[in-house]
Amino acid sequence: MSSVASGATPPLSPARNPTRWLILAVICLAQLTVLLDNTVLNVAVPSLTEEMGATTADVQWMLNAYSLVQSGLLLTAGNAADRYGRKKMLALGLVLFGVASLAAALAQSPGQLIAARAAMGVGGALLMTTTLAVVMQIFDDAERPKAIGIWSSVNSLGFAAGPLIGGTLLAHYWWGSLFLINIPVALIGFVAVLRLVPESKSADGDRPDLVGALLSMIGMVGVVFAIISGPESGWLSGRVLVSAAVGVVGLAVFTLWELRIPNPMLDMHFFRNSRFIGAVSGGILVAFGLGGSMFLLTQHLQLVLGYGPLEAGLRMAPLALMVVALNFTGLGVKLLPKLGTPGMIVVGMSLLAGGLTAIATLGSDSYGGMLLGLLMMGVGVAFAMPTMANAIMSSIPVEKAGVGAGVNGTLMEFGQGLGVAVLGAVLNSRFAALLPAVALGAGSLPAALAMARTDADRAAVHDAFASGIGTSQLVGAAAVFLGGLLAAFLLRRAERGAPASGSGAPASAAAGDETERPEAALAAAPEADPVRPGPAAARPE
Numbered sequence: 001m002s003s004v005a006s007g008a009t010p011p012l013s014p015a016r017n018p019t020r021w022l023i024l025a026v027i028c029l030a031q032l033t034v035l036l037d038n039t040v041l042n043v044a045v046p047s048l049t050e051e052m053g054a055t056t057a058d059v060q061w062m063l064n065a066y067s068l069v070q071s072g073l074l075l076t077a078g079n080a081a082d083r084y085g086r087k088k089m090l091a092l093g094l095v096l097f098g099v100a101s102l103a104a105a106l107a108q109s110p111g112q113l114i115a116a117r118a119a120m121g122v123g124g125a126l127l128m129t130t131t132l133a134v135v136m137q138i139f140d141d142a143e144r145p146k147a148i149g150i151w152s153s154v155n156s157l158g159f160a161a162g163p164l165i166g167g168t169l170l171a172h173y174w175w176g177s178l179f180l181i182n183i184p185v186a187l188i189g190f191v192a193v194l195r196l197v198p199e200s201k202s203a204d205g206d207r208p209d210l211v212g213a214l215l216s217m218i219g220m221v222g223v224v225f226a227i228i229s230g231p232e233s234g235w236l237s238g239r240v241l242v243s244a245a246v247g248v249v250g251l252a253v254f255t256l257w258e259l260r261i262p263n264p265m266l267d268m269h270f271f272r273n274s275r276f277i278g279a280v281s282g283g284i285l286v287a288f289g290l291g292g293s294m295f296l297l298t299q300h301l302q303l304v305l306g307y308g309p310l311e312a313g314l315r316m317a318p319l320a321l322m323v324v325a326l327n328f329t330g331l332g333v334k335l336l337p338k339l340g341t342p343g344m345i346v347v348g349m350s351l352l353a354g355g356l357t358a359i360a361t362l363g364s365d366s367y368g369g370m371l372l373g374l375l376m377m378g379v380g381v382a383f384a385m386p387t388m389a390n391a392i393m394s395s396i397p398v399e400k401a402g403v404g405a406g407v408n409g410t411l412m413e414f415g416q417g418l419g420v421a422v423l424g425a426v427l428n429s430r431f432a433a434l435l436p437a438v439a440l441g442a443g444s445l446p447a448a449l450a451m452a453r454t455d456a457d458r459a460a461v462h463d464a465f466a467s468g469i470g471t472s473q474l475v476g477a478a479a480v481f482l483g484g485l486l487a488a489f490l491l492r493r494a495e496r497g498a499p500a501s502g503s504g505a506p507a508s509a510a511a512g513d514e515t516e517r518p519e520a521a522l523a524a525a526p527e528a529d530p531v532r533p534g535p536a537a538a539r540p541e
Contacts, residue, residue, distance in 0.1 A: 019196050020138045024147055026192040027131040028154050030094060033185045034124040035158025038067060040166040041117075044175040048113075051175070058110035064228050065114050069121030070128065071413040072221040076213040078129035078406025079265045083208065086133045086402060087199040091190055093126025098186030105176035116179075125409075132405035136393055137200045146333045148393070149386035153327035155412070156290075156320045156381055163313035202399040209265035215254035216265065220410065222247025227417035235425060266403055270396060275494035279391035280411060282345050282487025286384050287415025289352050289480035292423035293377065294416075296469055296476070297359070297370075299427075303445050304466045305367060315367060322378025323385075332383050341391055342488035342495070348384025349484025351376050356477035360470040384484070391491065419476065426472040434464035 017023070041048075041063055048054045048062065081089040100119035107113035132151060139147040169177045226244035233239050258264040270276050294316070301312035326332060336344055355377030362369025389408055396404035432440075435448060436457050445465045452458040 016140060016143075017138045017198065020143075020147075023138055023192070023196050024135065024150060026189055026196070027090070027134055028151060029185055030090075030097075030127050030189040031131045031151065031154045032158055032161075033182050034070075034097070034127050035155060036162045036165060037120060037124065037179075037182070038158065039162030040178050041066075042163065042166070044166060044170060044178060047170060047175045048110075052110055052113070054110045058114070060232070061114045062110065062117060064225075065117040066121045066124065067228070067413070068221055068224055069118045070124045071224045071410065072217040073122060073125035074129060074220070074409040074413070075216045075266060075403065075406040077125040078133070078402035078404070078409075079209065079213070081126070081130045081133055081402030081405075082202045082400055085199050085201040086130050086137065087193060087197045089126050089402075090130040090134060090197065091193050093123045093130060094186045094190045094193065095123070096120075097123030097127060098183050098190070101179040101182035101186065105179040107176075128409045129402050129405040132389070132393070132408060133401040134197060136398065136401045136404070138198070145336055145386065145390055146327075146330050148390050149327035149330070149332055149382070152386040152389055153324045153382070155385070156323040156378075161320070163310070164317070167310040167313065207263050209258075209261065209263060212254060212257055212261070212265040215250055215257055219247050219250030219252075219254050220413075222250055224413060224417055227421045230421050230424070235421075266407070267400070273395050273494070274490050275391060276395040278342075278487045278490030278494060279388055279395060280407070281490065282349070282384070282483060283388045283392060283408065283411040284415040284418070285480055285483030285487070286349065286352070286381070286388055287412045288419040288422070288483070289349075289356065289476050290377075290381060290385075290419070291416025292419025292476045293356055293359075293473065295420045296423055296427065296473055297374075300359070300363070300370070300466075300469050301367075304364070304462070304469060315370075316374065318371060319374040319378045319381070322375055323382045326379060326382035327386065332386060335383070336387065340495070341387055342492040344383050344387040345391075345491065346484050346488045348380045348382070348387065349480050349487070351380030352384060353380075353477040353481035353484070355380060356473045356480065360473035360477070364466055364470055388487075422479075423472040423476050426475050427468040429468075430471045431465050431468035434467055436460040436464075 045059055045063075048059060052058075054062065077089065077093075097120055100116050100123055104113055104116035104120065107116055132148075135147050135151050136144070165181075166178055169181070222243050222245075224247075226240045226247060229237075229243065230240050255268060258266055258268050271280075297316055298312060301307045301315055307315060332344065335347075339347060355373040355375070357373070358376060359370050359373035363371075363373055392408050392411075393401065393404045396407070431445075431448075436452070445461070448461045448465075449458055452461050
């Protein structure tokens with residue numbers, strides 16, 4: 001067994017689980033299924049409208065019920081995993097997800113499908129948090145960056161594979177097949193989890209923070225619903241403003257509540273840790289750039305370059321394939337000791353920003369220039385996203401690994417939604433400013449084209465939209481680049497201010513965490529953690 005050098009006296013790592021890579025494969029498969037269901041249903045909208053008689057409002061709720069419930073429950077699911085056991089919650093999440101997928105496939109009305117999608121969101125929230133928490137549990141300091149890199153690459157693969165898998169299934173089967181494919185994955189995952197994954201949970205015995213759970217759900221659902229509704233209803237519409245206000249007030253009250261109670265669901269003192277703040281800010285902006293760019297690229301490929309949905313999905317695949325290839329080969333892991341966490345984040349987010357810039361400047365008229373940008377973005381995401389996730393998780397005590405995973409998942413949801421909202425607003429503003437007089441007041445490209453009277457007017461409308469896409473991509477590139485510098489600065493300052501023994505909370509020093517596996521040694525000095533209130537004893541089972 002090897003230990004990781006982190007200073008004068010490196011802590012000994014727990015005995016490595018011999019089936020850890022097999023466990024990782026199983027949880028990554030479950031994670032991929034959860035992520036696919038964020039996008040796979042988009043290609044089935046015409047079928048649902050025709051076969052179910054679904055209205056536009058029905059379709060919106062079919063698409064959004066899943067993400068709304070999932071984002072609202074991430075922190076609560078992570079807290080439940082820490083309290084009651086990560087293995088139990090992972091198994092429960094697989095059961096809920098499988099049963100809800102079957103119900104979705106057999107739905108006979110829009111209401112039934114919406115309810116099933118909401119239930120899938122509950123299972124998805126449990127899976128999103130417990131999979132990362134289990135990675136933190138079964139891998140030691142030496143292997144964790146590579147494991148998190150592989151886990152993180154699943155996020156990018158889910159973005160690209162959803163429309164491709166959905167389109168392929170719909171070409172041969174009915175829309176319910178989109179959900180039936182989840183069932184064998186859930187069954188295999190459930191059996192594997194019961195047989196392979198060791199149980200672990202917090203030894204603190206905290207009381208459930210039910211009020212905090214309710215407030216976090218109200219806050220996140222309000223914010224996410226406003227972001228989802230903005231492009232359709234208008235950012236200044238009553239629905240969006242009321243939802244945003246409810247979300248912001250809910251999160252503010254949640255913060256005040258968590259600061260007052262002795263056993264909070266999310267310890268707000270984490271936000272005094274500059275390493276945590278740096279990782280959080282960077283994580284939001286990586287998700288901002290990735291989520292916003294995916295939104296823009298879809299429109300760029302279909303509305304500017306004229307590709308169909310399946311063709312557009314295929315042409316976006318190089319980004320995800322680059323992320324997967326680099327994370328599985330471990331290039332980022334090899335560079336991390338040389339560049340350090342701040343250096344990896346600067347390089348990764350600079351490449352992500354450079355890719356967006358290349359697409360805006362070189363890909364406006366052809367796919368060739370866009371391909372270069374997609375490959376650059378893939379390298380940037382492969383470097384930045386796992387590094388960011390590892391920084392977030394390592395700045396939180398291991399007994400709060402589930403909450404840490406909930407924070408990471410919430411940041412991804414929030415950042416992606418924010419990217420769509422902000423870059424979409426920039427696109428609409430630029431598009432409206434450049435429209436020819438004949439199409440003024442049109443709210444979308446199809447509406448503007450319908451109002452255009454001549455070929456010259458239609459060409460001007462098309463050019464205005466392409467310019468809006470390019471401008472919004474450049475705004476996204478600037479935000480990502482500056483965010484990378486900010487995150488690196490905060491992380492560098494945290495490293496300089498940390499004591500020699502380290503200030504993180506590595507999983508190998510599982511203080512306060514009960515794990516059913518043999519322990520080779522227990523790391524000391526938990527009091528070095530600036531966010532941990534005091535030393536706690538780790539108890540091997």
